[in-house]
Amino acid sequence: xxxxxxxxxxxxxxxxxxxxxxxxxxxxxxxxxxxxxxxxxxxxxxxxxxxxxxxxxxxxxxxxxxxxxxxxxxxxxxxxxxxxxxxxxxxxxxxxxxxxxxxxxxxxxxxxxxx
Amino acid sequence: xxxxxxxxxxxxxxxxxxxxxxxxxxxxxxxxxxxxxxxxxxxxxxxxxxxxxxxxxxxxxxxxxxxxxxxxxxxxxxxxxxxxxxxxxxxxxxxxxxxxxxxxxxxxxxxxx
Numbered sequence: 001x002x003x004x005x006x007x008x009x010x011x012x013x014x015x016x017x018x019x020x021x022x023x024x025x026x027x028x029x030x031x032x033x034x035x036x037x038x039x040x041x042x043x044x045x046x047x048x049x050x051x052x053x054x055x056x057x058x059x060x061x062x063x064x065x066x067x068x069x070x071x072x073x074x075x076x077x078x079x080x081x082x083x084x085x086x087x088x089x090x091x092x093x094x095x096x097x098x099x100x101x102x103x104x105x106x107x108x109x110x111x112x113x114x115x
Numbered sequence: 116x117x118x119x120x121x122x123x124x125x126x127x128x129x130x131x132x133x134x135x136x137x138x139x140x141x142x143x144x145x146x147x148x149x150x151x152x153x154x155x156x157x158x159x160x161x162x163x164x165x166x167x168x169x170x171x172x173x174x175x176x177x178x179x180x181x182x183x184x185x186x187x188x189x190x191x192x193x194x195x196x197x198x199x200x201x202x203x204x205x206x207x208x209x210x211x212x213x214x215x216x217x218x219x220x221x222x223x224x225x226x227x228x
Contacts, residue, residue, distance in 0.1 A: 006158070032213040043204060043218045044159070051213065093158050099213040104149070106158040 002028050004096045006107025013084055013114055021079045021110045023094035030096035033077035034104070035069060038091040050077060084114040117142040119207050121219030128195050129227055136222045138205035139187040145207040148181060148188050149216070153202045162203075163190070195226045 003026040013019050023033060032051050036044040048064075050056035050071035058064045066088075068080040077096075081088055094107040118141040128134050140148075146167035151159035165172045165179045165188065172179050176195075181188040192199055205219040 034215060043220050046215055046217075049215055091156075095216070097213065103161065103164070104208075104216055106151075106160070109156070109158040111156065 002096075002103070002105040004030075004094065004105045004107045006094055006110060008110055009108060010111040011113070013112070015085055015114055016083055018080055018082045019084055019112060021081075021092055021094070021112075023077045023079070023096065023107050025075050025096045025105070028096075028098060028105075029074035030077070031074065031099045032097050033069075033071050034095040034097075035067070035077075035079050036093045036095065038093060038109075044093060047079075081112065084112070086114045088112065089114045117145055117207055117217040119205060119217050119219040121205050121222060123222060124220065125223045125225070127225045127227060130195060130197060132195055134190075134192045134195050134199070134224055134226075136190045136203055136205070136224075137187060138189070138207075138219050139185075140207040140217075141186065142207070142209070143186065144209050145217075147208045148179070149206050150177075150179060150190050151204045151206065153204060153221075159204060192224075195224075197226050197228060200224055200226045 005024045007022050035047045038044050047062045048056040048058045050069050052074050056069040071077040093109045095104045097104045121138045149164035150162050152162045153159045163177050163179050165181050176193045178191040203222045206216045208214045208216045
């Protein structure tokens with residue numbers, strides 16, 4: 001089946017630094033990538049949607065200059081958290097899909113802790 | 116936009132019993148309804164999905180039913196086992212993988228010995 005690899009699985013960074021999270025679709029071409037954030041005991045909240053070769057579409061309330069998304073190829077998308085602060089600490093999850101498919105494949109998530 | 120409600124938020128059952136989780140959605144254009152199981156510290160894993168042209172789908176101990184008129188769908192797990200303990204999310208989207216998923220609030224299922 002479809003596999004999405006997400007790295008790193010966890011990262012600790014200092015306040016004010018930037019962190020990049022990668023999401024790769026290993027055996028299919030992901031025309032669309034979704035990035036979610038999940039706080040403890042809560043549901044997944046969509047942050048942004050990116051189509052290959054296009055700028056990402058951000059959900060209301062998500063700062064596009066803080067959460068930089070790149071989807072330059074059909075197999076790779078990255079999320080960069082810039083100038084991270086402790087309130088950005090969360091579980092970040094990517095999801096990949098193809099426009100001709102109904103399904104969505106999720107990455108294993110990245111636990112970000114900003115100290 | 117789409118709104119998905121999920122109940123109950125927590126569910127505790129004895130091993131071997133059945134578990135039922137219910138979701139309602141608001142957008143009549145939604146036609147794809149997946150269910151995900153999420154274990155602690157991991158990403159969601161698809162366990163079953165249903166499309167709007169089908170009323171019921173079953174895969175071994177797991178089944179999903181869909182009532183388009185009432186805009187609700189349910190997950191049924193029979194003969195529950197301790198390894199079924201996890202958080203379960205329902206979701207809805209309109210046709211096509213390029214469209215976003217809207218998630219329910221999640222159900223913490225605990226299967227007790």
